[in-house]
Amino acid sequence: xxxxxxxxxxxxxxxxxxxxxxxxxxxxxxxxxxxxxxxxxxxxxxxxxxxxxxxxxxxxxxxxxxxxxxxxxxxxxxxxxxxxxxxxxxxxxxxxxxxxxxxxxxxxxxxxxxxxxxxxxxxxxxxxxxxxxxxxxxxxxxxxxxxxxxxxxxxxxxxxxxxxxxxxxxxxxxxxxxxxxxxxxxxxxxxxxxxxxxxxxxxxxxxxxxxxxxxxxxxxxxxxxxxxxxxxxxxxxxxxxxxxxxxxxxxxxxxxxxxxxxxxxxxxxxxxxxxxxxxxxxxxxxxxxxxxxxxxxxxxxxxxxxxxxxxxxxxxxxxxxxxxxxxxxxxxxxxxxxxxxxxxxxxxxxxxxxxxxxxx
Numbered sequence: 364x365x366x367x368x369x370x371x372x373x374x375x376x377x378x379x380x381x382x383x384x385x386x387x388x389x390x391x392x393x394x395x396x397x398x399x400x401x402x403x404x405x406x407x408x409x410x411x412x413x414x415x416x417x418x419x420x421x422x423x424x425x426x427x428x429x430x431x432x433x434x435x436x437x438x439x440x441x442x443x444x445x446x447x448x449x450x451x452x453x454x455x456x457x458x459x460x461x462x463x464x465x466x467x468x469x470x471x472x473x474x475x476x477x478x479x480x481x482x483x484x485x486x487x488x489x490x491x492x493x494x495x496x497x498x499x500x501x502x503x504x505x506x507x508x509x510x511x512x513x514x515x516x517x518x519x520x521x522x523x524x525x526x527x528x529x530x531x532x533x534x535x536x537x538x539x540x541x542x543x544x545x546x547x548x549x550x551x552x553x554x555x556x557x558x559x560x561x562x563x564x565x566x567x568x569x570x571x572x573x574x575x576x577x578x579x580x581x582x583x584x585x586x587x588x589x590x591x592x593x594x595x596x597x598x599x600x601x602x603x604x605x606x607x608x609x610x611x612x613x614x615x616x617x618x619x620x621x622x623x624x625x626x627x628x629x630x631x632x633x634x635x636x637x638x639x640x641x642x643x644x645x646x647x648x649x650x651x652x653x654x655x656x657x658x659x660x661x662x663x664x665x666x667x668x669x670x671x672x673x674x675x676x677x678x679x680x681x682x683x684x685x686x687x688x689x690x691x692x693x694x695x696x697x698x699x700x701x702x703x704x705x706x707x708x709x710x711x712x713x714x715x716x717x718x719x720x721x722x723x
Contacts, residue, residue: 437601473553508558550574582626644697
């Protein structure tokens with residue numbers, strides 16, 4: 364179902380949820396746990412840094428692992444060589460020794476970004492306040508959430524295997540989760556929106572809901588290919604830089620078969636039976652913050668292609684095509700990496716998935 368931004372229901376839900384979450388966050392109760400969970404090594408992962416609370420509310424903790432699937436990730440400033448930080452936000456009252464189990468939302472960050480940045484923590488905690496939901500944000504750097512075709516001197520960069528076959532079972536083994544498809548959802552922003560659809564399409568048995576916040580979903584688009592190549596070549600996206608064929612192979616015909624095969628927009632059939640949602644603006648005033656405006660405008664084009672293919676396949680979906688953001692959330696002007704827009708996206712998406720995910 365495609366939903367227009369002018370629909371009063373959408374506007375009311377987004378604004379009310381944002382205001383309620385923002386008000387409640389200031390007085391958020393501490394988690395029932397005073398000591399963060401302890402994680403044990405397994406599934407090819409070594410826990411190199413045990414969970415530690417990020418602040419006194421005892422809702423969000425970070426921990427670090429090393430992985431045999433991505434032993435040498437590229438790094439952004441502040442990251443440690445050979446390690447992957449993972450941020451987890453627990454529901455209020457979480458008790459690791461209790462009988463209650465919680466569904467899990469995997470939230471994939473964009474590039475350049477990290478899972479444990481302050482804005483990712485704020486958006487997650489606000490959107491999930493008062494909600495019986497665990498949120499997990501794993502490291503992704505410039506991964507494009509894929510098993511790389513030509514990682515070269517970096518060695519294995521099997522990000523899809525790392526996240527789906529290592530991180531997910533590690534979380535299920537160490538937290539009180541609902542460890543089934545019915546208790547699991549995935550979403551992401553920008554590169555992370557690509558990753559969410561990519562993972563859900565490849566492994567539909569793992570997820571019951573998928574979302575994209577301004578994701579670049581169409582690898583057949585030459586503009587989207589240019590965006591991927593830019594992240595490979597730019598040191599701002601991680602160091603060391605890599606070649607233009609590192610992730611998906613050469614981006615030009617007739618050598619671009621992997622690009623075509625891995626494009627989420629054209630491979631939506633496996634999402635049938637899953638909840639699907641997309642959120643995107645049009646960039647708003649293109650003279651205001653033009654880089655972020657143009658990136659969002661182009662991301663919208665990939666969402667339109669994806670929505671058309673979902674419709675043609677008869678797959679129901681929510682599509683918040685919110686234009687310049689003025690009717691979506693206060694402070695949102697339709698730009699690409701704008702916290703008020705992303706907060707409204709996450710607020711609405713959490714409301715959707717909690718109507719579907721299994722609780723126990």
